[in-house]
Every structure is written in C-alpha cells, then in structure tokens.
Amino acid sequence: MTEFNLLVGGPPDMWPANLAQQKKIPWIAADRGALRLLKLGITPQIAIGDFDSLAPAELRQLQHRVSDMRYAVADKDETDTELALVLAFNELQATRVTIYGATGGRLDHLLDNLFMLLQPRFLPYCQRVRLLDRQNSLRLFLPGTHTITQEAGQHYVAFAPLTAVKGLTLYDTKYKLTNQDYAQAIMFASNQFTQKSATFSFRTGVVAVIQSHD
Template sequence: MNALIFAGGNVKDYEFIKKYKSFYDIVICADSGALHALKAGLKPDFLIGDMDSIPENVFEYIKKLNTKIIYYPKEKDFTDTELAVEYALSLGVKKAIIVAGIGTRPDHSLANIFLLVKYLNKGLELKVVDEDFEIFLIKDEKEIEGEKGDLLSLVPVTEFAEDIYTEGLYYPLKGETLGFGTSRGISNVFLEKKAKISLKKGILLGIRVHSN
C-alpha cells in the first residue's frame, strides 16, 4: 500500500500532484496539510495532529467528509508530520510521498528530510516532493528518471558513501567516496532522461531539481 502524506509546508501550484494519481492508495494529512489536500482536489482519509494550524473552517468541513481524525496534544514529542508517517507505517504502507514537507521553518524542513533516513530502517520508503524538486534516498543502486538538463545533487547522510558510480550525468563519479558534509556531489546534470547511481557502502540523499 502507498500513501500521499500532506504536511504544512509550501505549495505554489497544485497541478504537479496530478502526476501521482496512480501512485497512492490513501491520503494522510498532518494538521494544516489537509488544506493542501483539499486544494489539490483530494479527500483526506486520515487527519492527524494537534490541530493548532488547520483553519477552523477547513477543520469543520473535514469533519463532514468521513475522514478519520486522530488527535494529539499540542505538547508532544514528535511533529505532526512524523506522527502521520508513523501512522502510515502502522497501516502497512511501504512507500509514501510527502507533499509540502519543505517550508519557511528550516527546523521542520530538515526534520522532514531526515525522516527518510529514519524510516528507511523501518521498511518505509519515503520521498519529499514539490513543484520544483524531489528528495529521496539512494542505497546500493537506484535508477532515477528525469529530464535532460535536470540537476541532481548527491549528499551523504552517513559518515561516508563509498565506491560511488554514476551513469547518465555530466560529471561522472567513478568509484569515489563522499564524506558527510561535503559539497562535492552538488549540482550534477542529467545528460538524458535516466541516471543510474550505485554505491557499495553508505546512504546518499538524492535531490533532483527540475530544469523547467
């Protein structure tokens, strides 16, 4: 089972969400993420959080939609987005896309990105997307679809990412090691519609930025 998870970050244009129509089985919203789901024309199946940021009129409307609402206190140990991801895991979700996971709060944005690492070890594959980019993890090997001219940055999220090989990118890596904190893997370029990344040890954060 796959899920779309709406957080409370930024969305400029909801049109891009249509391309994930065939991906998801359920829609989970973290607090004010419900507003994004509704603007995208989607009915939330689950609404989770302390409800401190969702507009009151939106909340009242959702109560009429047969959406399952799961309340948490405002003083809690986890963000609403992480609670939504954890709930998805409890439902048996194996893959989930987080929409509006990046916003004006860098602390929340970073926390959402690092959820990808935490939940990889729990068997849940996460991706963070918006109109301009997608963020995902690369472990062992991954083929990435894009467009010629798209940017691809590779950022280690382990101490080292070792023996990295790339195909289909302007700046090839041939058995190189990247250490945590390096900018060496930033702003590579797609030469065609697919790129392939492999590594022997460690985990990379992949960030594909659309060229148009």
C-alpha cells in the first residue's frame, strides 16, 4: 500500500488534534500547507501549487527545506488541491490519500474539495480518498456492497447520495433503508452504528459516508 497525507489550505483550528504526530506516512502539501507542515516539524515529500499566498521570504524557506517543489501558474483552471491529487494518483500511484485542511473556513472551498472527487478523472479513485478534520471523517463510495468500521470517537454516521442513486440499502444501522431510489442529492444525517461495523449497498451513483461527533 502506498499511502500519503495531503495538507491543503483550510483553517488549522479544524485539524485533528494529533496531526503533528502523523509523521510515519509521507506528506504532500498544497501551497501554504507546506509552510504549515514545516511549522509542525514535518517536511513534506512534495510541495505543489502556485504559492501565491506566500511572502517571498516564506517561499525561500520552502525552497530551502523541501527538496521537491512543483510550481504552477497562478492563473489556472485547477486548484492546488486538484494538482496534488493528480500527482498522488498519476505519478505516485497512491492507494490511499488522507486530506487534511479540506473543511472549515470558506464554504466554496469545502464544496470544491468535495465535488472535485466527482470529476471523471478522480471518480475511479474516490474510494481511496478520505477527508479528515477535528470532527468528521468523509469518504465516497461507488456502487456495490460496502462494510465500514466505526472509527474511534465517532458517534454518528451519515449517508449522503451525491448523485442520483438506485437501490440504497442500510442493513444494520439504527435507522435502516431498503432498496430506495433518489433522483437528487440528499442527506441522511445522525444515524448511528448498532455494532462496530455497518454494511450498506446501492446499484448506481455515488454515496458519501460521514462519521462524526459533536
């Protein structure tokens, strides 16, 4: 398994409390995320972006500390996070990417980080991605039967069809569904595990699963 962490530009107060201890898995950083990692004592394997949010002295610090810098023009169609995911999957052949800093702050950034996983170039890899913050863990799933394990400290589980979905079935959560079709995005929030794992299935579409706590 080739696993990477990715830090993007969301506010630090939404990071998990133990982010600074996540040093065993190599890091990719998008833009200012690289500088924030250095301040935590973590040197990213790769920093990528236009770095337009950095002062000249900050950029020089990155160039001195990070051996692999990937530069993009500021006026571009892709976000720095998208560039980082392309790098992770196409060049580094990542089997799992955990994204930190993708939530909190501006709502347009949150929705952009979520909806980008529905792009045709990322959709085949979407099940390899997890968005993680202080309260939430979000993953996307493609059609099939899936069993998820309750993560430590997470009390709630939510199911959100992001596209039209057919045959959504929740087998063993507190609130169940049986073979339901939905023509548009919808959220089923505040469900709960009844055991340490939960199984669900659907035939078409994309479903987000969010584990969270208050």
